[in-house]
Amino acid sequence: MNRLQIIKTTGILFILFSILLNVPYYLLTQNFEYDDILRKPTGYVLTQFHAGGAGLILTWFAFAVMALLFIPASVLLQKVLGREDTPYLSAATIMGVLSGILQSVGLMRWVFVIPVLANLYVESASPATREAVVVVYQAVHQYGGVALGEQMGQFLLTFWTLGVGMAMLKSPVFKPWIGWLGLVTIPFWLIGQTELLATVIPSMPVWEVTPIGFMIWEVWLLVIGVHLLRFASKSNSRWVNNSKMPIIASE
Numbered sequence: 281m282n283r284l285q286i287i288k289t290t291g292i293l294f295i296l297f298s299i300l301l302n303v304p305y306y307l308l309t310q311n312f313e314y315d316d317i318l319r320k321p322t323g324y325v326l327t328q329f330h331a332g333g334a335g336l337i338l339t340w341f342a343f344a345v346m347a348l349l350f351i352p353a354s355v356l357l358q359k360v361l362g363r364e365d366t367p368y369l370s371a372a373t374i375m376g377v378l379s380g381i382l383q384s385v386g387l388m389r390w391v392f393v394i395p396v397l398a399n400l401y402v403e404s405a406s407p408a409t410r411e412a413v414v415v416v417y418q419a420v421h422q423y424g425g426v427a428l429g430e431q432m433g434q435f436l437l438t439f440w441t442l443g444v445g446m447a448m449l450k451s452p453v454f455k456p457w458i459g460w461l462g463l464v465t466i467p468f469w470l471i472g473q474t475e476l477l478a479t480v481i482p483s484m485p486v487w488e489v490t491p492i493g494f495m496i497w498e499v500w501l502l503v504i505g506v507h508l509l510r511f512a513s514k515s516n517s518r519w520v521n522n523s524k525m526p527i528i529a530s531e
């Protein structure tokens with residue numbers, strides 16, 4: 281691909297990612313009380329999950345797959361932003377890729393692990409079995425969800441945002457305000473880590489600001505995608521005009 285094709289493809293990927301990721305998320309809020317349900321008793325979570333059936337499992341699967349779309353988007357964005365004065369961008373891209381993988385792995389627990397636990401919990405009449413299921417669920421949720429998906433996934437995403445935002449400030453492709461829009465989300469990501477630490481340190485003061493940062497961050501990704509498409513379109517028009525080639529309307 282030439283540079284304009286890379287810019288256009290990157291823009292399309294960011295738009296698709298920012299929109300498609302919200303489809304399963306919206307379905308989960310409507311059909312599974314997400315993400316408030318994560319603060320409910322384990323028995324309630326497993327019972328509601330079991331009631332959701334195959335449709336709920338497939339929704340979680342779609343959510344996990346959509347998270348992987350961030351990987352090619354972040355890799356291509358490095359090609360758009362990369363310059364001699366951005367040596368840190370390679371490290372930021374690696375962190376973005378790892379973040380996408382970890383968050384997808386964390387979400388996949390709802391596809392391949394939680395359904396088994398939900399069936400055991402609902403279908404078992406043994407109190408001992410149910411108690412054992414609760415312990416296993418809490419361990420899986422704490423490790424796969426809190427530690428990998430949220431803490432590590434979001435922490436790496438913070439540094440990806442930092443690297444990309446800094447590179448945008450002096451990029452000929454982006455206007456500086458777009459870079460700043462991404463950078464302002466960083467304090468929300470970092471402060472929001474207190475909510476995760478509070479799961480193991482109850483005395484930890486908690487500031488639930490991650491949702492605010494995430495909403496701004498998603499808007500930022502959409503802005504990136506739209507801006508890249510507009511930039512590619514304008515650049516292509518200038519190239520056609522400067523080359524004095526006739527513009528042939530497509531049939």
